[in-house]
Amino acid sequence: MRLLLLNSNTSQFVTDKVTAEARRVALPDTEIVPATGSFGARVMTTRSEVAIGEHATLDALAQHAAGCDAVVIAVSYDSALSAAREMVGIPVVGITEAALLTACMLGSKVGIVVFGRRVLPLYQEVVSLHGMDARVAGWRVVDSNSPYGQGDQADADRLTIAAANDLVERDYAEVVILAGAVMAGVPLRLQDQVAVPLLDGVSCAVPQAETLVRLARPKARTGSLSALPKREVVGLSPALSRYFNGDQA
Numbered sequence: 001m002r003l004l005l006l007n008s009n010t011s012q013f014v015t016d017k018v019t020a021e022a023r024r025v026a027l028p029d030t031e032i033v034p035a036t037g038s039f040g041a042r043v044m045t046t047r048s049e050v051a052i053g054e055h056a057t058l059d060a061l062a063q064h065a066a067g068c069d070a071v072v073i074a075v076s077y078d079s080a081l082s083a084a085r086e087m088v089g090i091p092v093v094g095i096t097e098a099a100l101l102t103a104c105m106l107g108s109k110v111g112i113v114v115f116g117r118r119v120l121p122l123y124q125e126v127v128s129l130h131g132m133d134a135r136v137a138g139w140r141v142v143d144s145n146s147p148y149g150q151g152d153q154a155d156a157d158r159l160t161i162a163a164a165n166d167l168v169e170r171d172y173a174e175v176v177i178l179a180g181a182v183m184a185g186v187p188l189r190l191q192d193q194v195a196v197p198l199l200d201g202v203s204c205a206v207p208q209a210e211t212l213v214r215l216a217r218p219k220a221r222t223g224s225l226s227a228l229p230k231r232e233v234v235g236l237s238p239a240l241s242r243y244f245n246g247d248q249a
Contacts, residue, residue, distance in 0.1 A: 001030045001213055003206065004068040007181060008037035008057040008075050009044055014181050018074040021184035021202045027210055035064040043182075044077065045119055054080040058087060062239040065090065070209040072098075076180045076201055077126055087228060087243050089219045091212035095201025096123070099177045100132045102204040106197045107174025109137035111167030113160060114179045117141050123179050138171030140164075157190060164194045175199065 005022050007015040019034040026032055037056040041049035057073060057080040065071060070091040073081055078094030085092045103110040110132075114123050120141055127133060140163035144156050160178060167173040175197045178186055187198035220226050231244045 001027070001070075001210060002068045003030055003032055003209055004061075004064050004071045005032050005034045005202075005206075006057065006060050006064065006071060006073050006075075007035070008040065008053045008060055008073070008079055009042060009181070010037045010040055010056075011042045012036055014043065015074075018181050018184045018202045021200070022072070022074075022206045024185070025203045025206050030206075030210060032206075033064065033068060035060050038063075044075065044079070045116060047122065050077050050079060050122065053077070054083070058083060059237050059240050061088060062237065062243055069213045072202070072205045072209050074181050074184075074202060074205075076183075077122060078129075082225070086225045089227070091209060093205045093209045093212070095181065095205045096126050096177075096179065097130050098205035098208050099179075099199050099201040100127065100130055100135070101208070103175045103177055103197075103199055104132070104135055106199075108135070109172060109174050110135050111137050111140070111164065111171060111173030111176040111196075112179055113140045113142060113163045113167070113176060115142050115144060115156075115182075117143060137173040138167050140167055157186075160186070161190055161193045164190075164196075164198065168194070168196055177201075 005019060007018055015034050015036045022032045037060055040052040040056040044050050044053045061084055065088050073094045076096050078096050081094040114120050142159045142163050144159050164176045167176055177199045183200040184202040187200050191198050228243055230246050233241055233244045
């Protein structure tokens, strides 16, 4: 099985981090195929960057999906998730949707930790889009950029642990999601210091993508996620243009 792990941020550091965690949790016979966005923000933190990232997601998908059995969109805003599911004929999993669905199987109320005040509304909108508002016990914002760079993560870890434990104590969260692609693998080292399950999106999304491949259900032949109709498009990359000419992975 080949899983395309698509980071449509343009940061190789983020790609390396999500790839390491994806390979750790994947089944032995699963090959992880990493890909990084070719244009856009290093790390998306604004609505404008996310909008550009949706185009970058579809463009990277068009370039790299051939020969893969499923796709994991390793951007925590689940950028272009529905469009990607429409565009290709293989399963596509978003890391935040995967974390939310996994959390619902581990606890009745979910706490979510995000990094940076500005991105909080963006994540809240992603949760609403997935219809999960009623399961969210509370949110905590950690105002630290440490997770987005290399080097010592001690300060970020301390703040993350405090935020997660506060969700447990004050909002009665029974499971906590650490939002953000750069949180890949972090629950593994922090779990002993939090009394409820800690989740990151990548470690949830990869097994779910593997399960969808093994289920081997066909792509819908009708509805909004059925194959793209042929359309005239201009200004797109050759790889992406092909999908509007009737080609699908």
